[in-house]
Amino acid sequence: MNEMIDPNLNIWHWQIPLYLFLGGMAAGILCIAATYYIRGREKDYSTAVRITPFLTPFLLVFGLIALFIDLRHKLYFWQLYTNIKLQSPMSWGAWTLMVITPVSFIWCALHIRDIFPGWDWKFGWIKALEAFFNRYKKTLAWVMLIYGLILGIYTGILLSAFNARPLWNTSILGPLFLASGLSAGAAATLILSRNKAERMQFARIDLVMIGIEIFLIIHMFMGYLASTQVQIEAARMFLGGNYTVSFWIFVVILGLLVPGLLELLELKKFHVPGIVPAILVIFGSLMLRFIIVYAGQMSRWLY
């Protein structure tokens, strides 16, 4: 009876975790770019401020496509934009995307000459718009930072708001997904940057984020195990249950510990190909979303 609910909830498939990952990574890239721009470090970290953000329109648009594919009553999607429901994380997520997606396009447009030096906007009104946004670039960076943070946190809060799924129902998910998004964003710059000093700085950022994530994951499990029976059962899926191997190997070992160790070695002046830890971090960030979304649907109240 009732497919997608019986015998287990199975309503969200690859689209949601993929979007949570793409959105989280875009949020990380934009927050880092905005922070360094606001602090006037554009010259030192030019890849992070000017080049890496070019990924974000693609990440966000692919994320939005994934979300759209997930909707089952597609032609009514515009109903999202007929109201703001403060109690629904999905509602303010939809509005956040409405702001951050155009902002990411504008930010790229302002830096298009860093990629195509001879770029010409051709039309006068576009040039006027460019001049306008250049004048208010600092304000734009603040908008980007704040909405980037909201985007990064909301992808976690979206899940933690569901009391019905004990695994998701922990406020740790918001900061955990934000930290994971920031570390995936830093990893993107680590791949793209050709500047030694910048790469070192981003290896350091990644390392800090990995430390925070490990701390939050330990904290999350302490929280589950000290909570009610339903959350103890939820934690058991990772401590001997069905998700034990995938979570500890793909997320914790390959996604956090190994890249953390490699980055530590790199900072200690060992020669490490920087792309390896960066790709592992991005992979771990993707796996974290997939495992949490799928495992969460298996966790339930007992009655």
Next chain:
Amino acid sequence: MRYAMAVDTLKCVGCSDCVVACQTENNVPIGYCRDWVVEVTDGKYPQLELEIRSERCNHCANSPCVRCCPTGASHYEEGGIVLVKASECIGCGACIASCPYDARYLHPDGYVDKCTFCIHRIRNGMKPACVEVCPTKCLYFGDLDDLNSDVSIVLKKRKYKTLIPEAGTSPQLYFLI
């Protein structure tokens, strides 16, 4: 006004007549249901105890589905009945994930569907279809604010429980025990 339903677990024989009545009354697509029967066996042989419950949406007073709906398609109607407006539903699945009772399902047409307490019948002074057909008369429906309604009277006389009240939903489906 506060609509509620009471289910007598001691009288219910698990015949599923309520399920079929609902499917017929509400044109529920084949392979889906808005109400269902749960049988729970407790204890150790030979000291066994069997509880049979006819379950459906709890029309919670603090509904997680209404809270998490991004468009307002899930909403409260008169008497606290929780309804989905198909023309506002985008089929995102948030309410399905938010319901600890798994009372909602995705209609093949794309929107989310669930028990309505047969609001179309109540408005015409009738009882919900499941209550009407129950052969053991184990379902009671009515307004909790009306002390003479069927449900108020039976809840005053009998002991009852609700399902996982600790989920914080204030469910309005009462099980007589």
